Amino acid sequence: xxxxxxxxxxxxxxxxxxxxxxxxxxxxxxxxxxxxxxxxxxxxxxxxxxxxxxxxxxxxxxxxxxxxxxxxxxxxxxxxxxxxxxxxxxxxxxxxxxxxxxxxxxxxxxxxxxxxxxxxxxxxxxxxxxxxxxxxxxxxxxxxxxxxxxxxxxxxxxxxxxxxxxxxxxxxxxxxxxxxxxxxxxxxxxxxxxxxxxxxxxxxxxxxxxxxxxxxxxxxxxxxxxxxxxxxxxxxxxxxxxxxxxxxxxxxxxxxxxxxxxxxxxxxxxxxxxxxxxxxxxxxxxxxxxxxxxxxxxxxxxxxxxxxxxxxxxxxxxxxxxxxxxxxxxxxxxxxxxxxxxxxxxxxxxxxxxxxxxxxxxxxxxxxxxxxxxxxxxxxxxxxxxxxxxxxxxxxxxxxxxxxxxxxxxxxxxxxxxxxxxxxxxxxxxxxxxxxxxxxxxxxxxxxxxxxxxxxxxxxxxxxxxxxxxxxxxxxxxxxxxxxxxxxxxxxxxxxxxxxxxxxxxxxxxxxxxxxxxxxxxxxxxxxxxxxxxxxxxxxxxxxxxxxxxxxxxxxxxxxxxxxxxxxxxxxxxxxxxxxxxxxxxxxxxxxxxxxxxxxxxxxxxxxxxxxxxxxxxxxxxxxxxxxxxxxxxxxxxxxxxxxxxxxxxxxxxxxxxxxxxxxxxxxxxxxxxxxxxxxxx
Numbered sequence: 054x055x056x057x058x059x060x061x062x063x064x065x066x067x068x069x070x071x072x073x074x075x076x077x078x079x080x081x082x083x084x085x086x087x088x089x090x091x092x093x094x095x096x097x098x099x100x101x102x103x104x105x106x107x108x109x110x111x112x113x114x115x116x117x118x119x120x121x122x123x124x125x126x127x128x129x130x131x132x133x134x135x136x137x138x139x140x141x142x143x144x145x146x147x148x149x150x151x152x153x154x155x156x157x158x159x160x161x162x163x164x165x166x167x168x169x170x171x172x173x174x175x176x177x178x179x180x181x182x183x184x185x186x187x188x189x190x191x192x193x194x195x196x197x198x199x200x201x202x203x204x205x206x207x208x209x210x211x212x213x214x215x216x217x218x219x220x221x222x223x224x225x226x227x228x229x230x231x232x233x234x235x236x237x238x239x240x241x242x243x244x245x246x247x248x249x250x251x252x253x254x255x256x257x258x259x260x261x262x263x264x265x266x267x268x269x270x271x272x273x274x275x276x277x278x279x280x281x282x283x284x285x286x287x288x289x290x291x292x293x294x295x296x297x298x299x300x301x302x303x304x305x306x307x308x309x310x311x312x313x314x315x316x317x318x319x320x321x322x323x324x325x326x327x328x329x330x331x332x333x334x335x336x337x338x339x340x341x342x343x344x345x346x347x348x349x350x351x352x353x354x355x356x357x358x359x360x361x362x363x364x365x366x367x368x369x370x371x372x373x374x375x376x377x378x379x380x381x382x383x384x385x386x387x388x389x390x391x392x393x394x395x396x397x398x399x400x401x402x403x404x405x406x407x408x409x410x411x412x413x414x415x416x417x418x419x420x421x422x423x424x425x426x427x428x429x430x431x432x433x434x435x436x437x438x439x440x441x442x443x444x445x446x447x448x449x450x451x452x453x454x455x456x457x458x459x460x461x462x463x464x465x466x467x468x469x470x471x472x473x474x475x476x477x478x479x480x481x482x483x484x485x486x487x488x489x490x491x492x493x494x495x496x497x498x499x500x501x502x503x504x505x506x507x508x509x510x511x512x513x514x515x516x517x518x519x520x521x522x523x524x525x526x527x528x529x530x531x532x533x534x535x536x537x538x539x540x541x542x543x544x545x546x547x548x549x550x551x552x553x554x555x556x557x558x559x560x561x562x563x564x565x566x567x568x569x570x571x572x573x574x575x576x577x578x579x580x581x582x583x584x585x586x587x588x589x590x591x592x593x594x595x596x597x598x599x600x601x602x603x604x605x606x607x608x609x610x611x612x613x614x615x616x617x618x619x620x621x622x623x624x625x626x627x628x629x630x631x632x633x634x635x636x637x638x639x640x641x642x643x644x645x646x647x648x649x650x651x652x653x654x655x656x657x658x659x660x661x662x663x664x665x666x667x668x669x670x671x672x673x674x675x676x677x678x679x680x681x682x683x684x685x686x687x688x689x690x691x692x693x694x695x696x697x698x699x700x701x702x703x704x705x706x707x708x709x710x711x712x713x714x715x716x717x718x719x720x721x722x723x724x725x726x727x728x729x730x731x732x733x734x735x
Contacts, residue, residue, distance in 0.1 A: 064287070064326035065099060066346030067337035068319065071291075072096050073349040075298050077356055077383070081376045088301030091315040093196045094264055094308070095294060098319040100200055101268025108211050109228065109272055118215070120208045125411035127204045128418040131350075133398040133405075134390050135197065136421045138354040139165055142190040143428045145358065149365040150190075151649035152483035155436045158189040162429040165194035166422050168201040171256040178252030178562070187643070193357040195256055202258050203265050210235070229273050236266030240313075247309030250563035260308055264316050271320055277328035286325025293318025344388070351387035351395065359383060368650070436483070443481035444488075450479050450704075451717065459721025460691045462703025473704045475653055480717050482648040482655075485706045488715040490531035492546075499550045500565040502572025504580055506547040510537030516734075520546045520591040521577065523553045525636055528714045529593070535723045536730065545587075547580075549573045553594035557616030558602040578623060586627040589734055592617075595712060596636040596671055613672035618680060631683040632733045633673045638666030638689075638698040639712040648700050659700045663689065666698040684733040691725060 072092035079089025112118050139162055146158045164173040174195050177186055211228065218227035243260035246253065254260045277283040297315040305311055326337075337343075345352070359379045364371055371379075400406040405414050450473070451458060457469035458479065480488040495507035520526055520533050527548040537544045552559060552570035554577060561567045603612040621631045640661050641647065647659035667689065677683040692698050692707070700707055705718045 062326060063338035063343065064329060065103070065323065066349075067339075067342050068095060068099060068322055068326075068346070069349040070342045070345035071294065072099075073345065073352055075294075076353065077380065079298075080357065080360055081371075081379065083303075086298055087303065088298045090303070090307075091294070091297050091301055091312075094312055094315045095319045096196070097199070097203075097261060097264040098268040098316055098323070100203065101265030102271045102323055103268075104204065104207060105211075105232070105265075105269035106272040108208055112211065112215055113224075118208050118212050120212065121411040121415075123208050124204070125409075125414040127201075128414050129399045129405045130395075131197070131201070132418050132421060134351050134354055134395050135194075136166065136425050137390065137394055138358060139191055139194070140425045140428055142358045142362070143425070143432065145362045145366075146190060147432060149362055151365070151646045152436055152439070153486060153645050153649050154187060154189075155432055155483075156486075157186055158191075159429040159432045159436075161189040161194075162191050163426050165191040165198070166425045166429070168194075168198040171195040171198040171202075171258065175253040175256040178256065187646070188361055190358040190361045192361075193353065196353075199256075199258050199261050203262070207265075207269075225273065229270070232266055232269045236263045236270060239263035239266060243312065244309050247306050248564075250565070251306050251309075252562050254309065255307060264308075264312065267316050267320050268323070271323055274324055277325055280328055283325040283328030286321045287329050290318040290321030290323075290325065293321065345384070348384065348387035348391050351391045352383050355386040355390070356380075356383040439481070440484040440487060443484050447479035447481065447717065450477060451720075455721070457703060459703045459705035459707075459718045460688075460725050461721055463691050463694055464725060469703065475704075477704050478648075478652060478701060479705055480715060482645060482652065482706045485645050485648070485715050486709045488706075488709060488717055489528070489713075490534075490716040490719070491527070492530060495530060495546045495548055496527055497547075497549045497552075497573055498569070499561075500563070500569035501549070502569050502576060504547060504573060504576040506545055506580070508543060508545050509534045510543040511541060512543060514541055514543035516540070516542040517585075517587050518542055518544045518589050518591060519581075519587045520544055520548075521554045522548060522591075522593045523551055523595055523598075524548070524713060525595050526553075526591075526593045526634075528637075528709075528716075529634070529719055531716045531719045532723050532726055533591075535720065536727055539723070539727060544591075547577060551598070554592060554620050555601075555613070555616035556619040557612055560600040560602060574620075578620075581624055586624065586629045589630040589632050590621075590624060591632050591634060591730075592621075592673070593634040593636055594673065595639075596668060596673065597639050597712075599672065610670045610672050610675070614676045614679065617672060617676035621676070621680060621683065625680060625682040629682075630734070631677065631680060632730065633677040633683060633685050635671060635674055635685060635687045635689065637712065637714055638663065638692050640666060640698065640700060640708055642711050644700050644708055644711055645706075648706055655701045656699050661698045663693040663696045663698050666693065686726070686729045686733055688722065688725065688729075691722065 072095035075086065075089040075092035075095075077089075078086040079092070083089070108118055108123065143159060143162045146155060146162075150158060161170060161173060164170040170191065174192065210231065214228050214231040215224065217231075218224035239259060239262035243254060243263060246257070246260050277286060294315055297318065301307065301311060301314065356379065359382060360371070363375060363379065367375070398404045398406075402408075405417060454473050455461065456465060457472040462469045492507050494505055497503060497505045520529070526546075530546065533544045533546055536542060549570065551561065551566070552573055554574065559567070559570050561570060599609055599613050601609060601612050601616065603609055625631060638661065641659070644659055648655040651658040674685055674687070677685045691702070702718065703721065705721055706715055707718045709715050
């Protein structure tokens with residue numbers, strides 16, 4: 054995806070064209086081209102072949118590798134267009150993207166500029182609260198980050214191998230052995246990590262290095278013995294790549310061993326292309342194919358920001374006409390940026406061409422990166438300043454009119470008409486995602502087995518309660534604290550990220566998460582068995598994130614009910630009452646963005662029918678109904694008055710994201726929750 058087109062074989066340019074078209078098709082029509090993402094793997098193999106071949110030929114020709122010259126050539130080739138796209142994408146974020154998405158989008162812009170985007174996405178992929186992030190305008194830079202890291206480390210490794218080769222007098226053998234060893238190690242890591250942590254494995258460099266390595270090993274492969282053999286390899290490889298595009302899907306574990314399919318198919322095409330004959334060369338050199346291959350790097354840069362930003366600009370989902378327009382615009386922008394940005398900067402003596410020294414090129418590259426980071430940084434500083442100002446303004450409103458905010462507006466009804474101006478929203482929806490009340494000592498992370506428990510209220514209180522659950526229980530933390538202070542109760546709180554109290558085995562993104570969850574539950578049960586019985590244990594968990602291991606033929610909800618009852622029985626047998634707080638509704642994934650865009654019209658544009666937001670069955674409610682010593686607190690009448698679940702209630706923004714409540718709204722729930730909890734305790 055990164056060497057200059059004029060120096061390439063026509064068949065490799067054709068492969069680039071196939072790869073970039075596959076990626077485009079997947080991003081625009083994922084259900085029709087479910088494996089189009091393997092175009093990235095095609096690019097990786099090509100880069101491994103071209104870059105390693107160039108470096109080895111340089112070493113054989115000159116006896117050394119000039120690493121600074123190599124890096125400066127990469128800077129001249131890659132940075133101008135990349136920085137242009139990132140900078141314009143950041144500006145587009147300011148212009149069209151709702152402000153609640155700025156922190157994520159602009160953070161990823163900085164990561165893309167520094168070529169560490171793949172590691173940021175790998176971290177987010179296993180973060181329970183970040184895994185559902187909206188795709189940013191520069192998310193696709195994860196592949197370029199992997200490539201750039203390959204460009205940094207490959208010449209250094211080759212130099213290391215060459216030093217060893219000089220001493221052992223076996224240059225090509227040492228290079229082959231070294232590259233082969235790294236390739237095998239990376240492949241093994243890819244297979245292993247995909248099996249235990251597939252989301253991270255998709256992005257991290259170590260699981261992708263072997264794909265570059267396969268391309269690098271082709272440098273040492275003997276040429277095809279005949280044109281016929283070359284053509285056969287190309288045809289077999291082409292069939293392999295095309296079939297993988299339509300058969301592989303995001304539902305399958307990838308990369309892992311499955312990535313060998315498109316990788317080896319690409320390798321076959323590269324190997325066979327050396328001897329495929331003039332007729333095949335002419336076919337590969339067909340002008341539209343050649344053009345697409347020539348601008349594939351720029352086209353890859355441009356297509357994704359258009360796909361992400363355009364729906365915000367249009368305020369609607371993309372239509373087929375829009376998608377076709379994106380294809381045309383992408384190729385047009387790619388051609389223009391290649392001709393008027395990439396090539397002039399790369400070759401003009403007035404810019405970075407001619408005899409510019411590597412040091413000068415590096416300085417200009419660093420300066421350009423600093424400017425782009427600065428653009429994104431300005432946005433981050435701006436939104437953080439606005440967040441502080443909005444929090445201060447919200448505090449005033451909450452202090453002055455608590456009886457008519459949030460849940461209390463539902464309770465007090467018409468008495469609250471006109472008390473708060475309709476255009477006042479607290480917290481400011483642009484910063485709702487940060488409106489939380491958290492205590493680290495109440496909370497265990499995704500892969501943590503240790504029991505973290507905090508306490509609100511006096512230690513010697515007559516009424517002792519425990520609150521146990523996942524992040525939906527943790528969202529009620531402000532209410533637990535207020536209830537303890539209000540009533541003089543002691544409430545011990547134990548939460549776990551994405552894990553709740555059940556005997557059922559929960560399915561997680563990684564094996565470490567599974568072990569952390571199961572270990573936490575074991576420690577929780579041990580603690581409960583060792584302490585005096587509580588008067589009651591409050592439980593709640595995300596209703597639509599059960600993901601349990603079920604027996605053959607067993608319904609997921611039935612399995613969830615069974616697991617809950619078995620866990621509760623250890624304490625109900627001791628006289629402790631279980632109080633199940635029915636989970637809050639789950640809204641559309643973009644509910645907060647919808648509120649930011651529509652504000653006073655949010656309840657008209659962003660609400661959801663209760664039957665969709667709450668589902669037809671609720672395992673927590675069903676389990677409580679089947680237990681003699683369990684009660685249910687159901688706040689649906691507050692969340693969903695008249696059968697419609699609202700994103701704004703009593704001038705309060707209800708949600709941080711699709712299903713986590715803001716601390717401001719939770720605080721408004723306290724009087725309601727207090728009355729219903731007292732009734733449940735009786």
